[in-house]
Amino acid sequence: xxxxxxxxxxxxxTVVVDGVTKQYAAGTTVTALDDVSLSLPRGSYTAIMGPSGxxxxxxxxxxxxxxxxxxxxxxxDGHDVSAESEAERAAIRGTEIGFVFQTFNxxxxxxxxxxVALPLVFDGWSREDRRRRARELLDDVGxxxxxxxxPAELSGGQRQRVAIARALAPDPALILADEPTGNVxxxxxxxxxxxxxxxHAAGNTILLVTHERHVAERAERxxxxxxxxxxxxxxxxxxxxx
Amino acid sequence: MDSRESLRxxxxxxxxxxLRSALTVIGVVIGIASVITFATFGASVQAEIVGDIGDSSxxxxxxxxxxxxxxxxDRALQxxxxxxxxxxxxxxxxxxxxxxxGIIQVGSVRQGNETLARQQVTATTPESITSxxxxxxxxxxxxxxxxxxxxxxxTAFSQNLTxxxxxxxxxxxxxxxxxxxxxxxxxxxxELPVGQFARQPRIFAPVDPFYxxxxxxxxxxxxxxxxxxxxxxxxxxxxPDTKADIEAFLAESDARQLSxxxxxxxxxxxxxxVDSISDVIEQITRFVTGIGVISLVVGAIGIANVMLVSVTExxxxxxxxxxxxxxxxxxxxxFLIEAGLLGTLGSVLGVPLGLLVGYGATRYADVxxxxxxxxxxxxxxxxxxxxxxxxLYPAWRAARVDPxxxxxxx
Numbered sequence: 001x002x003x004x005x006x007x008x009x010x011x012x013x014t015v016v017v018d019g020v021t022k023q024y025a026a027g028t029t030v031t032a033l034d035d036v037s038l039s040l041p042r043g044s045y046t047a048i049m050g051p052s053g054x055x056x057x058x059x060x061x062x063x064x065x066x067x068x069x070x071x072x073x074x075x076x077d078g079h080d081v082s083a084e085s086e087a088e089r090a091a092i093r094g095t096e097i098g099f100v101f102q103t104f105n106x107x108x109x110x111x112x113x114x115x116v117a118l119p120l121v122f123d124g125w126s127r128e129d130r131r132r133r134a135r136e137l138l139d140d141v142g143x144x145x146x147x148x149x150x151p152a153e154l155s156g157g158q159r160q161r162v163a164i165a166r167a168l169a170p171d172p173a174l175i176l177a178d179e180p181t182g183n184v185x186x187x188x189x190x191x192x193x194x195x196x197x198x199x200h201a202a203g204n205t206i207l208l209v210t211h212e213r214h215v216a217e218r219a220e221r222x223x224x225x226x227x228x229x230x231x232x233x234x235x236x237x238x239x240x241x242x
Numbered sequence: 243m244d245s246r247e248s249l250r251x252x253x254x255x256x257x258x259x260x261l262r263s264a265l266t267v268i269g270v271v272i273g274i275a276s277v278i279t280f281a282t283f284g285a286s287v288q289a290e291i292v293g294d295i296g297d298s299s300x301x302x303x304x305x306x307x308x309x310x311x312x313x314x315x316d317r318a319l320q321x322x323x324x325x326x327x328x329x330x331x332x333x334x335x336x337x338x339x340x341x342x343x344g345i346i347q348v349g350s351v352r353q354g355n356e357t358l359a360r361q362q363v364t365a366t367t368p369e370s371i372t373s374x375x376x377x378x379x380x381x382x383x384x385x386x387x388x389x390x391x392x393x394x395x396x397t398a399f400s401q402n403l404t405x406x407x408x409x410x411x412x413x414x415x416x417x418x419x420x421x422x423x424x425x426x427x428x429x430x431x432x433e434l435p436v437g438q439f440a441r442q443p444r445i446f447a448p449v450d451p452f453y454x455x456x457x458x459x460x461x462x463x464x465x466x467x468x469x470x471x472x473x474x475x476x477x478x479x480x481x482p483d484t485k486a487d488i489e490a491f492l493a494e495s496d497a498r499q500l501s502x503x504x505x506x507x508x509x510x511x512x513x514x515x516v517d518s519i520s521d522v523i524e525q526i527t528r529f530v531t532g533i534g535v536i537s538l539v540v541g542a543i544g545i546a547n548v549m550l551v552s553v554t555e556x557x558x559x560x561x562x563x564x565x566x567x568x569x570x571x572x573x574x575x576x577f578l579i580e581a582g583l584l585g586t587l588g589s590v591l592g593v594p595l596g597l598l599v600g601y602g603a604t605r606y607a608d609v610x611x612x613x614x615x616x617x618x619x620x621x622x623x624x625x626x627x628x629x630x631x632x633x634l635y636p637a638w639r640a641a642r643v644d645p646x647x648x649x650x651x652x
Binding site for chain 2 (some may be wrong): 012064066067073086087090091093094095099101105106107108109110114118119121122124127166170
């Protein structure tokens, strides 16, 4: 099944998923995604919802350049992620994509500022430039007084804000968030989602995976994935506004 | 990737597991330390011997018998060089002095009621005692019951020996001989270089009346004193010629006829000794280096093992690094640097430890301390290499970690 999700006016989408199939050989062949197509316009905010095993994580991994499709094409900001070498995909992950994970995934022995600066290390920034950029970003997420703390000294919400700052460090074309509020309490979750709203307002392209309806509703539209297929694409707000 | 950043990550990781890292580098420390110890000790002994021979023995040619088979060391000390041989050696061109040296077995030496058991007394001639080796007193007079002692011997009794002190030498057959100390010396001319190495308390006595090893001289046909070793003092500028002449004479000497046919009579100059001792030291050093290498291999296995554990423990970190743009070779670099750092740590700890033990060994053997700088540099390089080589496979495993699995890893 194939469905176009980009508005016709958007000639230069940030992400294009074109007829992507992903199969795993686990004894028998398991099809995690079956000929999925999707387009994320520049500056859009999209949520993916679906039950576990629906293929939403696989889709996220493919868009994030962590995995390659069995068939089809994934392009991020013009880079054909599916065709690139391992080293080139690593470079795309480091410069074009910012990941925010449910479990934060910060380096445990690096301080907040070092964690935020980590993507810039692999992109060849100088130490001074990295630290300056990392400090600015930590300041933006309200952690200016926590720059030299290691993750174990930070609360869950603070850790997720460090992770968001890290995702923003290389000024990526796309922010990928996998259940970003899954490991924090409701109030903190709301703060995190406010930050995503701010990022969207500032023009960032965001793709967020969640299983919570109220989280998904913060996005512009919700892509429902089921059994390896995109079932429906629901426009939030605009649909009710007409 | 910025290698300083890799280094930072590696240092943090090692610090996070201090005990584990310390235990891991022990193998490398032992390997490096043992090599450094023996390299230092070898260099020190070599420097000492070369120094001794260079200082005082440049003109010495040592004449002695050496058996061709291995178990014949006792026969090397057979008294075969007769007085006739000594006289003949004196006639050779370029020879300045011939110093016969024999050993007098003494059961014990007594001063008052203090007894030192089993002393060895060297019998020689007054020529062996040069004026600049005399610390106090004078040399002994042939024919008299007089002796000189070295500085160690002078302080061996609770009451120091000086010129004029008397001692009682108890011979193995129980006979007691009263002797007078006439002087204290630093050493004697004509000692084998290996003899100078062990600075034992020593007593030197005149051949007459103490030395009693006698054989019938085949050339003279009469019974004469005979010595196991003779040192020829020659003009240092024409040592090779003199040595050749001595060797030619030895073929027709009394000693040749008195020695077993498989005993080779040799004339060795000081530099011959330096060469052969250097060879021995080199062989020992090589042997110990072999042991050190085994230790380093064990150390390398230890590092590889811990690095494999580390890769498993840090699978998630590898996933994070890859997610934020680390290429496989960046990940590999982080782990290689960590392994190399463990090897470096082993070197950095092993070198001073080896120097310390080596210094202790030189003090124990009473030789001057000399540094083996080339070995130290080599040890550090080898230590780092051991770490890096040990880290290759774990680092390769780390680089191949699938980021998706790694990020799910608990």
